[in-house]
Amino acid sequence: MFKPTSPQLSLFEPAVIFPGALPQDDWSYIFRDKIYPKIDENIFKHLYCEYWGAPNKSIRLQVSILIFMNMERLTWREAEYQFQRRLDWMNATNTPCDMARIDYTTLFKFYTRISEDDVAYDLFQKLTASFILECKVSVRQQRVDSFFMHGWLAKLSRYGLFKETNRVFLQNLRKQKPGLYDSIHKELSRAYLKDDFDLTEKDKEKANKKIHEMADDMYHIKSAFENHHQVKHYKSFQILVQVFDQQCSIVEADKKQAESDNTIEVIIRERPDGKGKQIISSPHNTDAQYTRKRKQIVTGHRGFVTETCDLNNDVQYLTDVNLKAAGDSDANEINNLEDRLEENGFKPEALYGDAGFVNGASILEAAEKNINLEGPSAGRSQSIEGFAKEDRPLDVADFKVEIEDDTKELIILSCPNKEFPLDQARSKKTGQLLVHFDNEKCKECSLKDRCPVKIGAKISTLTVDEAQYTGAERHHKYMGETDYRKQCGIRAGAESLVNEIANKHGARKSRHRTEKKSKLQLILAAISCNVKRYVKHSMDSSAQNQPIM
């Protein structure tokens, strides 16, 4: 049952019991007076039954402890342990010394409850809005970056995946149905529950043999329980079936050649087949997605963080945070991110991102919302030196163009060799502009090896659209204008934000097996980061306002 925190103060509060134990300018006073009352419990009300059940532990207290945990990268048990001993935590949460107790399972249950909802993001938005208002922070300029949050358990090799998937299921079966476990485990190729936790096999030949044996075991388990009215509903069994279907296929073995009566042969697929679903990399975290970025291999998620970056601000605050699958691109998220900023009242005039976020399409989409998306866009010349070279590859921004005032449509006026197009029209199929040039002139042209025009047998064609042109134009601007590059240099600060969130607040690695809980971990890291900045800013301001003795 929902019960708001009582405003009643106690005689056993740390400041009364131990006067002077905490310095007068301790952070906990700022938290207690300025942040604790801002935790709006009513936004959590819908998570509780209105009339029935025991009253909940104070929501303000639980949220505060989750924030402290993320500030100091503590585990559940450490948080329970610290709360009983930390005067600053007690002071920050108005907790009397004799009441400073919280069970770590209570905290974890609360965490699980709020992970199923958007309430943590609402809290982030409300706290941020109040910090921004109070500290007179301008949101006109903001910067964004993304980073990988590694999954709870890294991607397993096929050997590890098969071994662990079988082990997790058998462990669950032994717990739930010991009789069934006893009957099946003797029929398997190895004692999965007796082996050490070793998910690697160095010897390649041995590993291949064992992979086949474990795939047979998996098929045996699948066949044994797929019609069992209870076991077939176990999550661990469903994961086992999914892993088997993605990694293996079965064929009818030749009866004459088959050594045993077994007429089914399990074949390991060359590449796993997700059949439109995500490929499972680990039975512990089926939401985690496997991706590669240059030499980096990641199984997990991609976190997005946005913060204010106006140089006139005394303090910068995070304005948005989100978590997506690791394979999601920055360019896909930028549009949603701008919508959230607008919805939350933090819409920027200029938003700085790197080449992952900035491309022709995202610049145009942002412009429709009156946001200037600033930063480099990927182009044909990979470096500033390369762009400065006389023989660099040409792109559509090297053509003379005109943008129609009303329709914002692109018209090509002439090519880099000052040749006029023969004609230009939109493709009905793709909507792209097809611009034709005289192919005889193109064949003779000294720029033909650098030009993006396709020289055909009868005609030369340039295929382009407004997004491509906008992206190419931005590429030219970034590569060619030193002042613009300096202006965009403000984005580099987002790298230190990522470092702060990922490494100091522990968002580099997920502590959880599901995407929802990992997302909550990231949101709490962002709230902690903003709280820490607010407290520091308040302490600095009050130090400045102290009279000089």
Ligand code: SF4
């Ligand atoms: S190849 Fe053709 S389109 Fe390209 S610059 Fe030369 S003449 Fe112009």
